[in-house]
Amino acid sequence: MLKLYTISSTISFKNARKTLFSNSFNTIITLLIILFISVACFNTFEWLIFKANWKVVISNLPLYAFGSFPANEQWRPATWIISLLSLSIFTLWGPEWKWLRKNLLIVWVGTIPLGLYLLYGGLGLSPIMSRQWGGLTLTILLTVCSSLLSLPIGIVLALCRQSSLPMVQKLSSIFIDVMRAIPLIAVLFFGQLLIPLFLPVEIEIDRVWRAIFAFTLFVSAYIAEDIRGGLQSIPNTQIEAANSLGLNQYQIIQYILIPQALRIALPALTNQSIGLFQNTSLMAILGLVELLGIGRSILANPEFIGQYIEVYVWLACVYWIVCTIMAVLARHLEQRMTINQANF
Amino acid sequence: MKINQKLFLQFGISIIFFGLIGILINNLTINLIRTGLGFDFSWLLKPASFALAEHPLPYTSSDSYAWALFIGWLNSLKVIVSSLILATFLGTLIGFARTGTNSLLGLISAGYITIIRQTPLLLQLMFWYFVGFLGLKDNMFIQIKNIFNISNKGIELSGLTFSSEFLALLFGLSIFTSAYIAEVIRGGILSVSRGQWEAFRSLGISERKGVIRIILPQALPAIIPGLTSQYLNLAKNSTLAIAVGYSDIYAINDTIINQTGRAIECFIILLISFLLLNLLITNAMEIINRLILKSQRYD
Numbered sequence: 001m002l003k004l005y006t007i008s009s010t011i012s013f014k015n016a017r018k019t020l021f022s023n024s025f026n027t028i029i030t031l032l033i034i035l036f037i038s039v040a041c042f043n044t045f046e047w048l049i050f051k052a053n054w055k056v057v058i059s060n061l062p063l064y065a066f067g068s069f070p071a072n073e074q075w076r077p078a079t080w081i082i083s084l085l086s087l088s089i090f091t092l093w094g095p096e097w098k099w100l101r102k103n104l105l106i107v108w109v110g111t112i113p114l115g116l117y118l119l120y121g122g123l124g125l126s127p128i129m130s131r132q133w134g135g136l137t138l139t140i141l142l143t144v145c146s147s148l149l150s151l152p153i154g155i156v157l158a159l160c161r162q163s164s165l166p167m168v169q170k171l172s173s174i175f176i177d178v179m180r181a182i183p184l185i186a187v188l189f190f191g192q193l194l195i196p197l198f199l200p201v202e203i204e205i206d207r208v209w210r211a212i213f214a215f216t217l218f219v220s221a222y223i224a225e226d227i228r229g230g231l232q233s234i235p236n237t238q239i240e241a242a243n244s245l246g247l248n249q250y251q252i253i254q255y256i257l258i259p260q261a262l263r264i265a266l267p268a269l270t271n272q273s274i275g276l277f278q279n280t281s282l283m284a285i286l287g288l289v290e291l292l293g294i295g296r297s298i299l300a301n302p303e304f305i306g307q308y309i310e311v312y313v314w315l316a317c318v319y320w321i322v323c324t325i326m327a328v329l330a331r332h333l334e335q336r337m338t339i340n341q342a343n344f
Numbered sequence: 345m346k347i348n349q350k351l352f353l354q355f356g357i358s359i360i361f362f363g364l365i366g367i368l369i370n371n372l373t374i375n376l377i378r379t380g381l382g383f384d385f386s387w388l389l390k391p392a393s394f395a396l397a398e399h400p401l402p403y404t405s406s407d408s409y410a411w412a413l414f415i416g417w418l419n420s421l422k423v424i425v426s427s428l429i430l431a432t433f434l435g436t437l438i439g440f441a442r443t444g445t446n447s448l449l450g451l452i453s454a455g456y457i458t459i460i461r462q463t464p465l466l467l468q469l470m471f472w473y474f475v476g477f478l479g480l481k482d483n484m485f486i487q488i489k490n491i492f493n494i495s496n497k498g499i500e501l502s503g504l505t506f507s508s509e510f511l512a513l514l515f516g517l518s519i520f521t522s523a524y525i526a527e528v529i530r531g532g533i534l535s536v537s538r539g540q541w542e543a544f545r546s547l548g549i550s551e552r553k554g555v556i557r558i559i560l561p562q563a564l565p566a567i568i569p570g571l572t573s574q575y576l577n578l579a580k581n582s583t584l585a586i587a588v589g590y591s592d593i594y595a596i597n598d599t600i601i602n603q604t605g606r607a608i609e610c611f612i613i614l615l616i617s618f619l620l621l622n623l624l625i626t627n628a629m630e631i632i633n634r635l636i637l638k639s640q641r642y643d
Contacts, residue, residue, distance in 0.1 A: 167354040183580035278464040308474040316463045323462040
């Protein structure tokens with residue numbers, strides 16, 4: 001669903017007369033649009049360069065990136081974000097070494113323990129409470145951890161919903177349908193306020209992990225439905241073929257069903273993870289200072305009061321850039337998967 | 345698998361599942377007794393003692409919690425229905441602009457769609473509220489005496505007033521959803537084969553009439569399911585009202601939890617009210633779908 005619209009495919013100047021000035025109505029619309037674009041561009045640039053006061057962004061850059069992480073330890077989240085960025089660049093344009101390409105997935109998964117280690121500390125680094133995490137670092141951590149956790153749970157739920165055992169099938173259907181019917185904020189609210197009520201008094205989970213847990217519950221239901229779509233599009237003859245080759249049920253699931261279902265569901269899964277990234281902003285209402293939460297607390301500072309437009313435009317740009325990076329990476333993965341399939 | 349094996353497996357799974365649920369409920373009762381709250385719904389009839397800025401039916405702070413919740417549900421319904429209409433209208437316009445022959449218009453709508461879809465809804469809502477409405481000067485922006493009046497208190501249209509909270513939510517939700525609806529509409533239009541366009545053009549039917557009478561009816565069966573899921577998303581997203589201070593069902597539940605501490609009961613009420621809203625939307629769309637299919641058959 002989510003595509004990056006390329007300019008070259010939409011406009012070809014050879015056909016400009018045909019497409020833009022074909023009749024009087026079209027000509028009027030085209031001229032109006034050109035007028036609108038030029039006025040809008042002029043005003044935007046005038047505002048961007050002369051009117052906007054970018055001090056609220058520039059002087060708070062470390063806050064947007066790391067939240068209230070202690071200043072002398074900020075190299076730790078910085079290292080993590082830079083390693084993620086360089087890994088993305090490497091994945092997209094890096095050299096074609098076969099051994100490295102094969103292990104790229106492991107490297108990607110490995111960034112999560114690395115990030116958690118860098119943020120939590122211990123083993124030589126000074127420990128830091130999750131209360132002090134924030135900004136873009138926290139947003140990315142929430143996204144990455146919840147999407148990684150919800151993928152296996154989603155696969156299991158999708159398989160359960162296809163199961164021949166009525167009990168398993170009913171339970172997973174109920175879970176998926178209820179999760180898809182209620183708003184995300186209610187699930188997050190459940191995570192923040194109600195999970196402690198369901199646990200014994202001694203056990204306490206910190207807020208960040210409760211949020212990750214709630215996101216995982218919510219997203220895994222959506223992922224399960226996407227993967228179920230993939231499973232249903234696999235023709236039954238494949239399962240018959242696998243059966244006649246003597247594969248058992250678990251081998252069929254592992255080697256035949258899951259790889260194909262994942263490949264088919266990949267575009268939908270991309271949308272889920274981009275949606276998840278955007279939805280982490282909801283935690284700003286529920287008391288975590290992730291990217292949007294930091295924006296809100298900066299706006300509450302009397303020094304920067306009323307500078308809503310600057311902060312919101314800046315935040316929108318950051319969200320837009322990260323979403324675009326995610327979409328480009330996903331498209332790359334899609335292409336690679338189709339190439340692998342062709343070689344097969 | 346043999347039938348015995350299947351039964352045994354299911355029995356095992358249900359024991360584990362219900363055992364887990366039992367442990368959780370046990371924890372919950374212990375915690376509720378510890379906090380001295382217990383589990384009952386009798387508080388619903390006590391006076392709510394908080395004011396609501398927006399109420400479609402008469403409401404005072406001495407009315408019961410149940411009535412306050414119902415008002416919140418109506419408020420939710422009001423903003424959902426109105427943004428649903430506006431989003432469909434906008435989305436259809438943009439979807440057609442995106443597929444039309446004018447490539448500049450297509451480019452602009454593609455830009456609109458990417459910008460809207462790649463920024464969080466919550467950010468957009470805050471933008472509309474804090475920049476769009478609260479940023480306006482008091483009573484000065486546009487004023488045509490007693491007929492149309494925009495200010496930071498909202499819009500006044502010949503006696504009808506809309507609060508700025510409602511309007512920010514309406515604009516934010518409609519614009520966000522319209523970008524998704526535009527893609528649904530575009531998918532529907534593209535699902536009609538090119539031959540149909542060429543056929544009505546060669547028959548000399550005007551562009552507008554052709555689109556309305558020939559293309560749209562064929563695109564609708566592909567559009568309706570996508571539209572339904574976008575409407576359900578809109579209903580779920582309307583709970584972000586709390587960020588702009590509009591008192592919808594979620595915001596009122598939140599207030600009540602802060603006042604009474606009855607988190608579990610309020611959560612159950614929230615779930616039920618959302619199931620009701622979802623049922624309402626899916627049934628309405630089902631009826632529309634059936635009407636469309638029927639009208640096509642008799643045409």
